[in-house]
Amino acid sequence: MREKLGEILVRKGLINAGQLNEALTLQKEKRKRIGEMLVVLGAVSEEKVYAALAEQWGYDFIPADSLVAKNPNALAIVPEAFAKEHALIPLMLTDTTLTVAMADPDDIVAMDNLEKLSGKRVEAKLASPSAIVGAIENSYEKIRKQGEVTEAIGDLQFFATSDEDDESLVDMSKTAATEDAPVVKLVNLMLQDAINSRATDIHIEPYEDALVVRFRVDGVLMEVMRPPKASHSGIVSRVKILSKLNIAEKRLPQDGRFTVRTPGKEIDMRVSILPLVTGEKIVMRLLDKSGFAFSLTTLGFDEEDGKIFRRWIRQPYGMVIISGPTGAGKSTTLFAALNEIKSVEDNITTVEDPVEYHVPGINQVQTKAKIGLTFAAALRSILRQDPDKLLIGEIRDEETADIAVKFALTGHLVFSTVHANDAPTTITRLLDIGVPPFLCGSVLNLVMAQRLVRRICQHCKVEYEPDEAEMQSLVIDKDFLKGRKFWRGRGCAQCRNTGYHGRTGIFEILEMRRNVRSLVYDNANQDEIRNAALANGMVTLRDAAFKKIFAGVTTSNELLRVTVQEI
Incomplete structure (x- = not known):
């Protein structure tokens, strides 16, 4: 005798007897399928219900993240409207067989029509309806796009x-x-x-x-x-x-x-x-250039980090340094800071290479090394322009660093970037460039390392349980992960089947408190500076990424992509 769906879910530990009884009661009122009622009650996900149905009916189950048409020819013979009407997606076409994923493999009409369309035997597999909808949108969109490319280049074959x-x-x-x-x-x-x-x-x-x-x-x-x-x-x-x-x-x-x-x-x-x-x-x-909104509120700061950053960018003098690799969002953060503090009472000037965004109310200089307008040359001229606040696109040599430090020492606020892996390393990088320790310790207000992680797509976001391999890759105490929730995007048309849409920042903020300044004066190494900063409450990039994971903002894969585990 075939095992009932509810019994399978209870046996697998996906629901308990109480949840099953509640769903059975609701089923009698609504006259709908038991699996649907369990999903409505929030007892179990649709994906897990259909995985259990596949076991009950004896079909292979295709999870959402594997629901991809592996053969464009399979899509070409099944019209998109037909696929939507019958909740199915063609996966593979061989000489003898058309393989499809369906929400209802017992749909006889669909099976008969598929055989007529393909002229081949049809093999059905099971997938959840919402996963199929996303796969249809994504897969057929690719066909439409390729058709546009083919049309555009059709006449080009002559050449x-x-x-x-x-x-x-x-x-x-x-x-x-x-x-x-x-x-x-x-x-x-x-x-x-x-x-x-x-x-x-x-x-x-x-x-x-x-x-x-x-x-x-x-x-x-x-x-x-x-x-x-x-x-x-x-x-x-x-x-x-x-x-x-x-x-x-x-x-x-x-x-x-x-x-x-x-x-x-x-x-x-x-x-x-x-x-x-x-x-x-x-x-x-x-x-x-026209549609970018520079605002600290959209960068991804949590409440505490936002308070710390805002406090230091409003100081009357000193240096705020942001570090990270190319593409980490450093310029965006700096312009968001300037946009927040600018006023008609200040003369704010920037030196950049290149000037990526034009910001009203800020004087921006584009360096041109070919004609001698280097960072250092531009900065020497800016000192005679009565500036209040200065943004230097990047401190990359001793001459630029020397001018920036002198500018900060004479009662001005300086913002800049340095290529370094984390906040403590940023300080030692400035020392390596040639900034004397006593000056470095005196002028720095705040050093912040940052990265960008991809946001989980809200249209296809699902909760899941990480497997053993994923747990091991995170290199963290398993007890720390107990009871934590993990999310990911299963992929849909909105995110081009990537599971991600948009990015947010993770930040490692090192405040220059007295104990840290003393270490810099003594020319301490980055490990000593890091230990002092951690004792002061600094949150590392990796820990900041974990916060985003547990908040359902990003995934463990993103943590592994942009951060390094300290050994």
């Missing part, structure tokens, strides 16, 4: 036989100034898709037998399309024209920029072209 050094191809690109030109369509499609995806970078990478386009979204690269290799030289020429670069030069790196205007947005595109052995690689950085 495939042209050698990439042939002037005819360059002439074609120069005259392809109308929106109807296929190479223009393709580049426009690429740019629009990147903007819609919130991408910060576009990578166009030529390989021996392929051309790959990847977007960096929320700090991680993801492949989005593969145009034909023959379209590569046309794309490069189009980007060079937009950036006012030398089309004929293919041996040397080139840098340029152009602006893209869309409704409500103005995107500054920073272009870098690098010659590879397989052709020229393009990287375009997208900077949204």
Whole structure:
């Protein structure tokens, strides 16, 4: 005799007898399935109910994070509307079999129609309805996008036989100034898709037998399309024209920029072209100049960290240093700080390379090393401009550090960044650059290391229990994790099936209290400084990431991606 669903869930320890009885009572009132009632009551997740149903009915179960169409041909023969109507998603197509995941494998009408559509035997597997909905949206969106790419490059095949050094191809690109030109369509499609995806970078990478386009979204690269290799030289020429670069030069790196205007947005595109052995690689950085809101409230500070940071950025003089790798959000944090403290009574000036965002009420200087306008040269001139507060994009040499320290010592507030792994190392990095210990200890107010972690997508966020391998990877006492809840995104159309949407900061704030200053005066090493800061209550980057995990904001994978376990 087949075991009942409720009995399976109780046996697995997913619900207790009391919850089952409550669901049975509600089932009699609502006349719905017992599994649905258990989900409504919050006793168990839909995913676990359908895993138990698969065991009851004898079907293979496909979890949400594995529900991906492995063969585009399978999607091509099953219309999207049909898939939505019958809550199914095609997974695999072979010479003899079409494999699908279904919420109801007993749907005879769907099975018959699938056999007619494919002309093959249909093998059904079980998946939860919400997981199938997300998989349908994501999978068929990819088909639509590839169709747009194919349409855009269809006419471009005519130029495939042209050698990439042939002037005819360059002439074609120069005259392809109308929106109807296929190479223009393709580049426009690429740019629009990147903007819609919130991408910060576009990578166009030529390989021996392929051309790959990847977007960096929320700090991680993801492949989005593969145009034909023959379209590569046309794309490069189009980007060079937009950036006012030398089309004929293919041996040397080139840098340029152009602006893209869309409704409500103005995107500054920073272009870098690098010659590879397989052709020229393009990287375009997208900077949204019009739509960025610089606010400390949106950066991810918890209440206590926010109070500490606000206290020190409002001091009349001294230095606030933020450290982290490229792309950690340092500039965003600094401009959010300036935006909060700026007033008509202050003269705030910045020296940057490059100026990424234009901020009203702040005087911004772009360095130009080619003509001698270095950080140090700009700073020497700014000292004669009656400044009150100063932001230096990066302290990277002794001369810049010396001017910044002297500026802070003469009653001014200085903000800057340093490339270092954590807050204590930032101090020793300044000492290594050449700042004397007695000056370093005197001028520093606060040092903060930061990273960006991806946020769990709120549209597909689910609770789960970490397995033994994940627990071991976190390198932490298991007793500390007992009773803690873990979440992750199972993937949906809203997040491009990544499980993440957006980013937030994690912060390691080191206040320069007396015991820390004394250690710096004595030229202490980073371990001694770290121990003193921890005794003062400093929260490390890793512990800050754990807080975000337990709050349901990010995942353990993100912790492992951006932080290092101290040994």
